[in-house]
Amino acid sequence: MKKENKITEIIILIIFAFASCLPVVFFNKNTCLTTFFVSLVSIFGIWRWQSKTNSLVYLTGFVWGPLAEQLCVSAGAWTYAYSNILNLPVWLFFVWGNMAILLYQSGNLIKRLVKEK
Numbered sequence: 001m002k003k004e005n006k007i008t009e010i011i012i013l014i015i016f017a018f019a020s021c022l023p024v025v026f027f028n029k030n031t032c033l034t035t036f037f038v039s040l041v042s043i044f045g046i047w048r049w050q051s052k053t054n055s056l057v058y059l060t061g062f063v064w065g066p067l068a069e070q071l072c073v074s075a076g077a078w079t080y081a082y083s084n085i086l087n088l089p090v091w092l093f094f095v096w097g098n099m100a101i102l103l104y105q106s107g108n109l110i111k112r113l114v115k116e117k
Contacts, residue, residue: 006113009109012048013102013106013109016044016048016098016101016102019044020038020094020095023041024038024091028081028082028089029082031089031090035089035091035094038091038094039094042094042097045097045098045101045102046058053104054104054105057100057104058098058101059097060100061097061098061099061100062100063093064096065093065095065096066088066092066093066096067086069088069092069096073087074087080092
């Protein structure tokens with residue numbers, strides 16, 4: 001992998017991480033707006049790293065992440081001020097999907113960088 005490609009991929013992953021979280025920080029009181037922006041980031045991630053594996057990774061995060069959080073919410077560990085589905089905000093499903101992609105792609109990048117040395 002060329003040095004420029006490594007740096008570009010790292011920058012894309014960092015931007016993807018922030019773009020997944022910042023709508024929650026800025027628009028958390030407006031569930032529709034937050035969901036809209038986070039879902040746009042999801043579309044970008046699925047488009048950017050197109051593969052069956054990446055789609056399955058996203059879907060796994062999209063389903064299992066919020067289900068794990070729902071267990072914690074139902075146990076009283078925490079609550080969300082603005083919730084829609086299963087006492088969770090709908091944007092949370094997209095954030096979990098995005099974080100699954102982020103972790104998977106970061107792992108792939110690290111593996112490629114280690115192989116080069």
